Amino acid sequence: MLTRRSDSLASHTGQIAFPGGRLDPGETVVQAALREAVEEVGLSPDHVEPLGLSDAYETVTGFLVTPVVAWVRPGFTLTTDPREVADAFETPWDFLMDDANHRREFYDAPDGTRRWFWAMPWGERYIWGATAGMLRSLWGRLHDPAREAVA
Template sequence: MSLASLRERLLAKLTPPSEWSAEAGPTRSDFDLNPDSRLTGRSLRPAAVLIPIIANPGGATVLMTRRSDSLASHTGQIAFPGGRLDPGETAVEAALREAFEEVALDPALVEVLGVCEPYETGTGFVVTPVVGWLRETPSTTPSPAEVAEVFEVPWDFVMDPINHRRDSYQLEGQPKRWFWAMPYRERYIWGATAGILKNLCARLYGDEKDRAAAAGEDAA
């Protein structure tokens, strides 16, 4: 198994970009672990994120960002480049545009392999994850207003279920809220970002007897 096998798996398991529809509703959400908190009847805002997978010689990695400390919301959180769709945009167009605006990632370097199922966030977005393939670590320049740091996480780490844990928090007077988390070194990957990665893991390796071993072989 090799990086080539990972690329082939992604192409086989993901939805082709041409089949994306702006009308598709979410099939996964922040409420999967909190069904009693699910909100109904609200209008969701369409958004997209780019999951850049880098085919490094030492093993595949995922490019991620840490949001700027000056932002009004989600300060300092780990995220993928992305944001809301502009009128008339597809998910792929929005993900590539946002990645360029946030970290100056050249869209020409990204081979879009497919999209994942839409994900509903607690903040009212329906997010389409767009998976991109890069042949080497790209040159990036974070936009200071949006991104504090760009870094890479090993593919076999985020695809290993042993690193997926359920954490929780509880605000005063409210029920406990659960979320997925994947702490990596000093960085705390959690919430929608972790949920999207966990869903991607299930989609790619859900039928494998040993998902961690399969992901590790793909990343080699």
């Protein structure tokens, strides 16, 4: 499940993201993920089965994100919070975990630095940056034979 961030947010407007956010004091990563899913898209924890954590991912803006991997059982109804989420949607697992759909792209920053990032365009959706990077990392954990040999 992915979201398109609201156009009214202060940063990363319109970008594709996972439901999520900062930890509240005393909260575990899984508790925060479940809470944020309720707050952002109205996904009840009754429909979510956490499976574990993916690799921590550091964004270019310095945030350290720990993705929670979970099964989401069918039968739910989403209610997005328009202050945070413009749209919530599902993307097929087979698409996201197919290496042929992972592209390395770049942009040239104003300071002349070339910044590389992962992108996974899906229909009219452009999944890129941290979200695509976290998905690529999960793909590596599940499918990269060289990584499995090292682990």
